Amino acid sequence: MLEVGRLVKRFGGVCAVDDVSFTLRAGTITGLIGPNGAGKTTLFDTIAGVHRPTSGEIAFQGRPVGGLAPHRVFRRGLVRTFQIPRPFAGMTVLENAMLVPSRQAGERFWNNWVARGRVRTEERRHRARAHEVLDFVGLDRLAGEPAKNLSGGQQKLLELARVLMADPKLILLDEPGAGVNPTLLLAITGKLRELHARGITFLVIEHNMDLVMNLCDPILVMAQGRLLMEGTPDAVRSDPRVLEAYLGGAAA
Numbered sequence: 001m002l003e004v005g006r007l008v009k010r011f012g013g014v015c016a017v018d019d020v021s022f023t024l025r026a027g028t029i030t031g032l033i034g035p036n037g038a039g040k041t042t043l044f045d046t047i048a049g050v051h052r053p054t055s056g057e058i059a060f061q062g063r064p065v066g067g068l069a070p071h072r073v074f075r076r077g078l079v080r081t082f083q084i085p086r087p088f089a090g091m092t093v094l095e096n097a098m099l100v101p102s103r104q105a106g107e108r109f110w111n112n113w114v115a116r117g118r119v120r121t122e123e124r125r126h127r128a129r130a131h132e133v134l135d136f137v138g139l140d141r142l143a144g145e146p147a148k149n150l151s152g153g154q155q156k157l158l159e160l161a162r163v164l165m166a167d168p169k170l171i172l173l174d175e176p177g178a179g180v181n182p183t184l185l186l187a188i189t190g191k192l193r194e195l196h197a198r199g200i201t202f203l204v205i206e207h208n209m210d211l212v213m214n215l216c217d218p219i220l221v222m223a224q225g226r227l228l229m230e231g232t233p234d235a236v237r238s239d240p241r242v243l244e245a246y247l248g249g250a251a252a
Contacts, residue, residue, distance in 0.1 A: 001026040001170055001201050002047070002078075007056035007066075009039075009046050016042040018225035020056075024170070029192065029202040031216030033209075033236075035246055038222040040205045041083070044172050048080045049073040060170070077169035083178055083205075085155035087147035093158060094143040097130035098123075100165035130165065137161045137191055153184030160191060170201045177208040189215060213237070221245065 002024035009017040017039045024030055032040050045051045047058055049070035058066035060078050087096050134140040137157040142150065150158060156176055163171055176192070177185050189211060196202065206212050212219060213233040221228040221236060223245035229236070236242055 001061060002203070003057070003059040004043075004047070005057040005059075007043070007046065007058065008054045009042055009051055010054045015225050017046060020222070020225075020227045022220055022227060022230060024201065024203060026201050027196075027199065028218070029196050029204060029216050031212040031219040032203060032205045032222065033207070033212055033219060034222035034228070037224075038245075039225040040222055041174060043222070044080060044174055044203075044205065047073075048078065048172060074166065077167065078172070079163045079166050079168040079170070080172035081156075081159040081163060081174055081176070083175040085152075085159045087150070087155055087158055087162075089146065089148035091147060092144050093134065093139055093147055093150070094127070094130055096147050096158060097133060097161050097165050098126045100162050101126055101129075126165075130161075133161045133164045136164070136194075138187060151184075153180040153188075156180055156188060157184070157191075160188070164195075168200060170203070171195075173202055173204040173206075175205055175207065177206055177211050185211070 004023075005021050007017055007020045008015065020039075020043060032043070034040055042051065046053055047065075049065070049068050049072065052067045056066065057064065060073070060076055063076070065073050065076065065078065088099070091099075131140055131143065134143055137160055139154060139157055139161060142154070147155070147158060160176075173192075176188050180188065185208075192202065192215065204212070204216055217232055218230055219233060219236045220230050221239075221242050228241055228245060229239055231239070
């Protein structure tokens with residue numbers, strides 16, 4: 001599904017991602033863990049097109065995507081969420097979901113005069129799909145609410161709803177459990193399992209180790225910009241390099 005080969009991303013003299021290589025198999029929920037500053041989010045940003053790689057290769061479904069603009073990566077079915085949700089605060093929950101599909105006829109202003117029927121038909125289709133997705137994540141009852149009124153956990157669910165509107169093949173999830181109460185965290189985890197059963201592949205950054213160990217297999221571990229190891233949850237738990245990365249001298 002995804003191949004990353006000898007990927008490097010530098011910011012001046014700082015090497016945030018340092019010679020990282022891994023392969024992501026289709027149909028997996030892969031965890032990406034590491035201490036703060038390990039380079040996890042920079043890796044996500046580089047895969048998603050926010051940053052251009054300094055060197056190295058990124059291929060999605062056998063096609064190179066390294067250096068492509070984010071919207072071009074998105075259109076290929078590789079989408080991401082953010083640790084801090086970024087809804088359009090003044091728009092409703094429903095509108096936030098409906099704006100996601102790309103190349104909508106109504107985006108070209110003249111179509112609202114010369115192709116009104118096409119615009120209305122497309123809008124009805126997107127509205128129905130948005131209600132379906134919001135119902136799946138448990139937000140349809142809030143469809144008319146401004147997104148700014150949602151709790152932190154509900155905004156995480158809206159992030160998930162928005163990426164689902166893109167019919168993704170691979171979702172990069174950036175800390176889905178951060179700042180979420182235990183009840184909503186269970187709901188989010190359940191939705192991820194359902195989507196995985198439908199065939200969607202995930203790469204998940206997460207600091208909640210219980211969530212990672214129960215949800216993800218395999219797990220990638222980063223430290224100081226480098227890939228430290230890849231393995232099953234049991235292998236990661238018992239690897240002294242992982243303990244050293246997280247605990248330093250206390251690991252001894």
